[in-house]
Amino acid sequence: MIDILNYGAINLAMAIGYRTGLFDVMDTFDSPQNIGDISDQAGLNPRYVQEWLGIMTTAEIVELSQKEDENQYFLPKHCGDLITRRAGNSNLGVYTQEIPLLTTCAMEAVIEGFSSGEGVTYDHYPKFQAFMSQLANAKHRQVLINKFLPSVENSRIVQRLKAGIQVCDLGCAEGVAVILMAESFPQSRFVGIDISSEAIDEARRQTRRQKLENLDFMVLDAADLKNNREMKGLFDYVTAFDAIHDQTRPLDVLLGVNHILRLDGRFSMVDIAAKSDLADNLDHPMGPFLYTVSLMHCLPVGLVGGGTGLGMMWGREKAVEMLKEARFQQVQVIEMPDDPFNLHFFCAK
Ligand SMILES: C[S@@+](CC[C@H](N)C(=O)[O-])C[C@H]1O[C@@H](n2cnc3c(N)ncnc32)[C@H](O)[C@@H]1O
Secondary structure, eight states: OHHHHHHHHHHHHHHHHHHHTHHHHHHTOSSOBOHHHHHHHHTOOHHHHHHHHHHHHHTTSSEEEEETTEEEEEOOHHHHHHHSGGGGGGOOGGGGGHHHHHHHHHHHHHHHHHHHOOOOOGGGOHHHHHHHHHHHHHHHHHHIIIIIHHHGGGGHHHHHHHHOOEEEEETOTTOHHHHHHHHHOTTSEEEEEESOHHHHHHHHHHHHHTTOSSEEEEEOOGGGGGGOSTTTTOEEEEEEESOSTTOSSHHHHHHHHHHHEEEEEEEEEEEEOOOSSGGGGTTOTTHHHHHHHIIIIIHHHHTTTTOOOOOTTOHHHHHHHHHHHTTOSEEEEEEOTTOTTEEEEEEEO
16 A cells, blocks of 8 residues: 555656656756756756655655765666656656646546546546647657558558548547648548547648648537438548547447448557456556546546446457447457557458
């Protein structure tokens, strides 16, 4: 229990260290520094920095030494390699913000949900949504065009994208993924769909800035697509990145995807890598963390208005079952070497 209390406290303090840039500043030093130098470099108040260093030192993240009776602090490089912005793909520091942000946004509403069974609407989560968008953007920029798309059907999708096809990205948010695709494949036409008009406004602004002419956006509830006559059989390829597990009507959304695909159409659903049976997740290296993110966000947003409330850990078996229920003929589940958090569910209509 003492470890649990300490680790919870350390997560919170690390989130503050990451957000304020203290880790990045300390990472630039080659030798131990005193509080004054660290605070000056970071542009922060020394008394707050001192208290924070108390946490980092007792947590054995920062090393403490003494010079002329003064405390000196050093962040070893092997720690900086994992918790600073320079760490790139290995940066786990950024994830320390997730639980504190969810606590700020939704703790009271989620506790109320335990009594009422009601969901929690997206407007509770502006800071968390912005944070998740930044993470997703960074990931799409690194892997979508160079790694993910070439992995789909042994580059067959890339060949078709080069030749010119119709593509829809569902739950596109501010359009990062679909804009990257539209830029890379000018012969193809793209549509991004999202229920959030704010997100689509931003996506349209970015598209205008980049002068892309092969890309449109629509504000639509994806759960209504299955009844949309104009869009029936319109697309060769549909993508949904991290956009299905928190739907209130996920089966309707998947039926809608099937409805808007051509007969030879393909669907790439990228969603969380987990098993549907809790007993099979016992050795998941981030089980408690991911179930907590689900409890605090994915489940409550999926329960709004009597929604299905799949939760983030709905798992591959349930996902495959639902894709088959949505009448996809072939469903392949593919592991993603560049993204161990997710699985690629590749479906043929
Ligand atoms: C976790 S975000 C994923 C964003 C994006 N695909 C990415 O990878 O960065 C999920 C998105 O789905 C959108 N969404 C949720 N329910 C929706 C619905 N019923 N119809 C369309 N979009 C929806 C949300 O507004 C949000 O932008």
